[in-house]
Amino acid sequence: MMKYILNSAVITAPGTYEYKHITLAEAHEWLREGMWESCVGYEETAQALSRIAGITIPVSRKVISMHEGDEALVFRLVFPQGYRPDPTQKGSMGLDFILAHCEIGLLRRWYK
Numbered sequence: 001m002m003k004y005i006l007n008s009a010v011i012t013a014p015g016t017y018e019y020k021h022i023t024l025a026e027a028h029e030w031l032r033e034g035m036w037e038s039c040v041g042y043e044e045t046a047q048a049l050s051r052i053a054g055i056t057i058p059v060s061r062k063v064i065s066m067h068e069g070d071e072a073l074v075f076r077l078v079f080p081q082g083y084r085p086d087p088t089q090k091g092s093m094g095l096d097f098i099l100a101h102c103e104i105g106l107l108r109r110w111y112k
Contacts, residue, residue, distance in 0.1 A: 003036035004064055004072040005057060007045045009107050012066045016111040019074070024052060027104045030073055031055060039064055040075070048098040049075045072107040 009019050022030070031053055040046045041061040050057045066072065077093070078101055079085065085093070 001069040001071065002064075002067070003030075003034060004066070004070070005036055005038045005040055005049070006072045006074050006076075006107070007040045007042060008076050009072075009074045009105060012064055013109075014112070015066075015068065015109050018108045018110060019105055021103060021105050024104065026106075027073060028053065030071075030106065036073070037062070037064075044093060044095060044098055045075065045077075048095050048102065051095070052099070066107075066109040068109055068112055070109050074105040074107050076103060076105070077101055078103050
């Protein structure tokens with residue numbers, strides 16, 4: 001089983017997936033349980049998660065393909081209703097904005 005950190009909940013290959021919100025305490029436990037690979041592609045997003053997780057989350061734009069049994073901690077932005085960011089703002093939203101508009105979830109790939 002591989003463990004990843006992602007900045008969006010993406011379906012990387014055909015299969016059956018489950019996505020659920022988790023608490024910060026559950027995210028801390030997941031991070032402490034074992035080796036994971038960061039696939040967070042934006043410096044600000046990695047910095048925001050690093051701040052709340054209390055560990056360094058590296059930036060990596062690696063493309064992955066999840067396999068049966070793989071898990072991903074998903075740290076993603078959730079924009080206020082009616083707010084559509086300009087695409088040129090990607091990667092420059094500001095830490096305070098990210099921390100005020102984020103959610104943490106767990107994505108699991110169960111079956112092929």
